[in-house]
Amino acid sequence: MKKITLLATSILGIVTLGSTIAQAADVNVDTEGVVNFSNVTEAKPVKPDDDSGTVIEPGDKPGGGSDTSDMNLKLLYVPNFVFADNGNTSIKYDFMKGNKLEAIVQTTKEAGEFPNFAQVYHSKEVANWLLAAKASDFKLVGGTKILDGAKIVLDDADAVKNVGSSTVATATIENSLITLESNEKVNIGKYVGTTNESAINSFNFNKVKLDITSGLAIGENETYKSNITWTLSGDATAVVTDTEEE
Structure with a gap:
C-alpha cells in the first residue's frame, strides 16, 4: 500500500527587495458528502456573476x-456533495x-446547471x-455504522481562472482524478x-x-454523511513520499 505524506514549507514570509509578502493564516472550511437512502434532498443554488460560474456569494450555504x-486569502466556495442514483437522491x-x-450538479435559474467547484481568491500580497x-x-446519522469502502472520487477535474489579468498565472489541479481516501488529507490544487x-x-x-x-447492512430510511474538511493555506510547496507497507 502506498502511503502519502505531505510536508509543507511556508514561503509567504519571504522579504524581497522593495516589497514584503504577507503571511496568510490557514483557512479551513467543513462541508459534507451525503448519501440519503430515504428521500430526496435538493441542491440549493449558488449565485454566479458570469458564465464561468464565479461566485458572488454562496447564498444561505446548503449548497456549500x-x-x-x-x-488576502479567501475560500469563496466549496461544495457539498449530494449523491444520487440516475438523478434520484432517494436511493x-x-x-x-x-x-x-454520482453527485448532483449545482443549479440556478440564472445560469442553469454547472459542475460542483471550489473557488479561491488571493490578493496581490499572497x-x-x-x-x-x-x-x-x-x-x-444518529448511529455508529459506516459505509465500508465508500470513497469520494473527483473525476474529470480541471482548473480555470475566473478573474485576473493575462499576466496572472492560473492555478493548477493536482490531478484530473482525485480520490478522497478516508481520513487522508489530499492535495486538490495550487497556485x-x-x-x-x-x-x-x-x-x-x-x-x-x-x-x-x-x-x-443498510436499512431503510438511513442517511450516511461524510465530513469534508477543505484547507486553504498560503503555501504551494508539498513533498510526496511513497512508502511501501507489508
Whole structure:
C-alpha cells in the first residue's frame, strides 16, 4: 500500500527587495458528502456573476460553504456533495450489486446547471497557496455504522481562472482524478504566482462519484454523511513520499 505524506514549507514570509509578502493564516472550511437512502434532498443554488460560474456569494450555504474572513486569502466556495442514483437522491440500495452514485450538479435559474467547484481568491500580497481536502468515513446519522469502502472520487477535474489579468498565472489541479481516501488529507490544487496581482481561481469537479459496495447492512430510511474538511493555506510547496507497507 502506498502511503502519502505531505510536508509543507511556508514561503509567504519571504522579504524581497522593495516589497514584503504577507503571511496568510490557514483557512479551513467543513462541508459534507451525503448519501440519503430515504428521500430526496435538493441542491440549493449558488449565485454566479458570469458564465464561468464565479461566485458572488454562496447564498444561505446548503449548497456549500465559504470562509472570507482573511483579507488576502479567501475560500469563496466549496461544495457539498449530494449523491444520487440516475438523478434520484432517494436511493434504493442494491444488496447484491451495490450502487454506483454520482453527485448532483449545482443549479440556478440564472445560469442553469454547472459542475460542483471550489473557488479561491488571493490578493496581490499572497504569492502562493495550496488547497487540500480530507473526508471522513460515511457514518450513519444518529448511529455508529459506516459505509465500508465508500470513497469520494473527483473525476474529470480541471482548473480555470475566473478573474485576473493575462499576466496572472492560473492555478493548477493536482490531478484530473482525485480520490478522497478516508481520513487522508489530499492535495486538490495550487497556485504559484508569477506577478504580484490578485486573482480568483476555480477548480471544477465535472464528475463526482461514490461507489457503494454490495453486501452492506443498510436499512431503510438511513442517511450516511461524510465530513469534508477543505484547507486553504498560503503555501504551494508539498513533498510526496511513497512508502511501501507489508
